[in-house]
Amino acid sequence: MQYLYLTTKGRRTGLPREIEIWFTELNGRYYIIAERRESAHWVQNIRQDPGVAFRVGEQVYKGYARVVEADREPDLCARVRQLSEAIYGWGDGLVVELTPEPV
Numbered sequence: 001m002q003y004l005y006l007t008t009k010g011r012r013t014g015l016p017r018e019i020e021i022w023f024t025e026l027n028g029r030y031y032i033i034a035e036r037r038e039s040a041h042w043v044q045n046i047r048q049d050p051g052v053a054f055r056v057g058e059q060v061y062k063g064y065a066r067v068v069e070a071d072r073e074p075d076l077c078a079r080v081r082q083l084s085e086a087i088y089g090w091g092d093g094l095v096v097e098l099t100p101e102p103v
Contacts, residue, residue: 008045
């Protein structure tokens with residue numbers, strides 16, 4: 001599976017907003033990278049409301065998202081970027097972690 005489908009809540013409208021995005025998985029969490037960093041609308045939506053839904057293949061999750069702060073977690077950012085680079089040939093941008101809620 002190459003894509004993850006992320007649904008955030010629109011920060012202005014409150015309506016669901018879905019994007020298709022490349023992802024990596026590490027230790028039970030999913031990671032996506034915002035090429036446009038803080039200017040990406042979905043990042044702005046997460047900053048407003050970290051509650052998200054996402055799906056990978058047929059698996060649907062509810063959970064929460066957070067921006068991984070590179071200055072506080074440089075090893076995690078480096079690892080996620082390295083994984084993305086290995087899979088997609090690209091890994092530059094703002095790293096966002098998606099944590100599924102326990103079922």
